[in-house]
Amino acid sequence: MNRQSVMSISTIRPVIAAFLISAGIASAYPEFQQHIVKSTGRTVNCAMCHTHSDGPEGAAPGQIGKLTQAELSELGRARACFNPGGKPNSPILNGFGNHIIDAIGKTRFLELKRDPASLSGLLPQESDLDHDGIPNAVELATGTHPLIKSDGRPWLLFKANVAQNWGQILLMLGATVFGLMGLKHLLTGFAIATHDEEEH
Numbered sequence: 001m002n003r004q005s006v007m008s009i010s011t012i013r014p015v016i017a018a019f020l021i022s023a024g025i026a027s028a029y030p031e032f033q034q035h036i037v038k039s040t041g042r043t044v045n046c047a048m049c050h051t052h053s054d055g056p057e058g059a060a061p062g063q064i065g066k067l068t069q070a071e072l073s074e075l076g077r078a079r080a081c082f083n084p085g086g087k088p089n090s091p092i093l094n095g096f097g098n099h100i101i102d103a104i105g106k107t108r109f110l111e112l113k114r115d116p117a118s119l120s121g122l123l124p125q126e127s128d129l130d131h132d133g134i135p136n137a138v139e140l141a142t143g144t145h146p147l148i149k150s151d152g153r154p155w156l157l158f159k160a161n162v163a164q165n166w167g168q169i170l171l172m173l174g175a176t177v178f179g180l181m182g183l184k185h186l187l188t189g190f191a192i193a194t195h196d197e198e199e200h
Contacts, residue, residue, distance in 0.1 A: 028055035035116035040143030048145060049097035056092040067091055082107045095129055096136065096146045103127075133160025 028046050036044050046055035051062030059065030067075065071091040078090035078098070083105040088098050101109060104122050112119050120141040127136045129146050134156050136146040145151040152160070 028057070029113055031113045032116045032119065036140070036143045039117065039141075042143035044143055044145075047094070048140075049094060049100065050092055051094050052092075062092060064092060079106065081105060084108075094147060099123075099127065099129060099136065099146075132157065133164050 028050060033044060033046065033048070036042065036048070045053045047053040050056055052058070052060055054060070054063070056062075056064050064075075075090055075092060078086075078088035078093070078101065080086075081088040081101050084103060086102060086105065088101045090098055090101070093101070100119070100123065103124055104112075104119075108122070109119075112122075120137045123135075123137040123140065125135055125137055128134065129136055130149045132149040132152055134144070134152050138156065139146040139152065142153050142156070144153060
């Protein structure tokens, strides 16, 4: 590759980045956030899907203005994942955001801007990125964060914890029952011994 080619590539990259920004490709999609707030009553920000809580536009870490050339290339590749299974690794999306695009593809995702309520039903129902026992699709529908293990509806977290730890719960219950039985026998034996001593 000659020097002129290298110079033209380094000149083209900023132009591509500027085009991505001006074309709105880097924009967040507020329709999804607005739907979650309206349907769940929970306040959520862009950090549900993006690496930055204010979304992709700006010059802070995780936003377009701060991306390196390599990250801009990765962003371009991720934005071209129009079909499911593209394995995007967008630097402006977090693990859940990339998971959505991988699961349904960019084309379907953009179509859902008109019907954001349908998104949770299209995600893999068994996928659970934070391993809290609540599927990502359910967390999205209930407005809790799919990447924060402690963030979930209390009843759902309780049920998930019981389901995940039922073995330990049974052992604790068994130990408690046997402990109480042992205490009862100990107290009964102590009472009998005390009674015998009083009679003598």
